[in-house]
Amino acid sequence: MPELPEVETIKNKLSKNIIGKNISNIQILSEKNFIGDSEKVINKKILDISRIGKYLAIELSDKYFLNIHLKMTGQIFIFNKNKKPDKNTRIVIYFSDNSVLFFNDLRKFGYIKLDKEKEKQYFIDILSSKFTFEYFKEKSKKTKKPIKAFLLDQEIMAGLGNIYANDALFLSEILPMRKTNGLTDDEIVKLFKSIIFVINEGVKYGGATAKDKGYVQPDGEHGQYQNYFKVYSREGKKCLKCGTLIKRIKQNGRSSFFCSHCQK
DNA sequence: AGGGGTACCTGCGGGC
DNA sequence: TGCCCGCAGGTACCCC
Numbered sequence: 001m002p003e004l005p006e007v008e009t010i011k012n013k014l015s016k017n018i019i020g021k022n023i024s025n026i027q028i029l030s031e032k033n034f035i036g037d038s039e040k041v042i043n044k045k046i047l048d049i050s051r052i053g054k055y056l057a058i059e060l061s062d063k064y065f066l067n068i069h070l071k072m073t074g075q076i077f078i079f080n081k082n083k084k085p086d087k088n089t090r091i092v093i094y095f096s097d098n099s100v101l102f103f104n105d106l107r108k109f110g111y112i113k114l115d116k117e118k119e120k121q122y123f124i125d126i127l128s129s130k131f132t133f134e135y136f137k138e139k140s141k142k143t144k145k146p147i148k149a150f151l152l153d154q155e156i157m158a159g160l161g162n163i164y165a166n167d168a169l170f171l172s173e174i175l176p177m178r179k180t181n182g183l184t185d186d187e188i189v190k191l192f193k194s195i196i197f198v199i200n201e202g203v204k205y206g207g208a209t210a211k212d213k214g215y216v217q218p219d220g221e222h223g224q225y226q227n228y229f230k231v232y233s234r235e236g237k238k239c240l241k242c243g244t245l246i247k248r249i250k251q252n253g254r255s256s257f258f259c260s261h262c263q264k
Numbered sequence: 265a266g267g268g269g270t271a272c273c274t275g276c277g278g279g280c
Numbered sequence: 281t282g283c284c285c286g287c288a289g290g291t292a293c294c295c296c
Contacts, residue, residue, distance in 0.1 A: 032272095046278080071272095072273090090272090105273090106275075107274050107275085108273050108274080111272065144267095145266080145267070149267085159267080170274065252267085252269085253268085253270085
């Protein structure tokens with residue numbers, strides 16, 4: 001579920017809520033969703049929270065990190081200690097001030113991993129200064145696969161998922177099945193700008209909350225970017241620019257949405 | 265090497 | 281109503 005804007009929103013809200021707290025206990029309700037020795041987190045203090053791509057890293061005292069990936073349906077909530085786990089609660093972290101962190105995940109793909117270092121620090125995060133136009137252009141010239149797959153490759157640029165990749169292609173008027181190294185220089189410019197734009201819009205609206213079981217913020221608030229989708233999930237609806245009906249195809253097992261008139 | 269397909273899970277909604 | 285199928289915001293792993 002969550003892409004860069006969703007994870008960024010979670011990071012920002014968590015920062016306000018849990019930095020400085022001490023962990024008093026942890027309860028693992030689903031073994032596969034916690035990796036590492038969970039006992040080691042007890043009595044650690046939360047020092048900082050950072051994000052790279054779709055990964056969250058909670059820095060603990062004694063140089064430990066809780067690396068978190070939410071995959072499709074992971075959620076993080078902060079409640080007071082009276083809140084009872086529900087059927088999707090996989091991990092509960094108790095703080096000494098009587099608040100709790102819930103890790104909920106319907107599909108159980110996500111995880112919290114205790115490690116001695118942050119994950120994927122080599123990633124080029126889209127909101128970082130390392131993600132430059134020169135870098136983007138150089139990578140695109142060397143890539144033969146379809147542009148949609150290129151945008152989703154976290155090793156190239158970290159943060160885009162299916163929603164924002166589709167919307168960035170729509171804004172730059174490029175069809176998702178085009179070969180990456182076949183794009184013109186002008187298209188590369190437009191695409192780079194569109195990526196930055198949609199990611200920032202996603203952050204501005206607090207991410208996209210589209211379904212009951214999907215992404216919500218740690219305080220239960222919903223994101224609003226779903227009200228600003230450009231093509232994503234709009235199959236059969238009118239293109240916002242020209243009125244042509246939006247089409248959907250499958251690429252590498254994922255849906256791609258596009259306007260066959262506006263996108264070339 | 266790089267690309268595609270599948271696996272990992274659960275639940276929802278549509279068609280018959 | 282019930283069953284079967286496709287679908288879901290992600291990525292690791294296998295195979296060619």
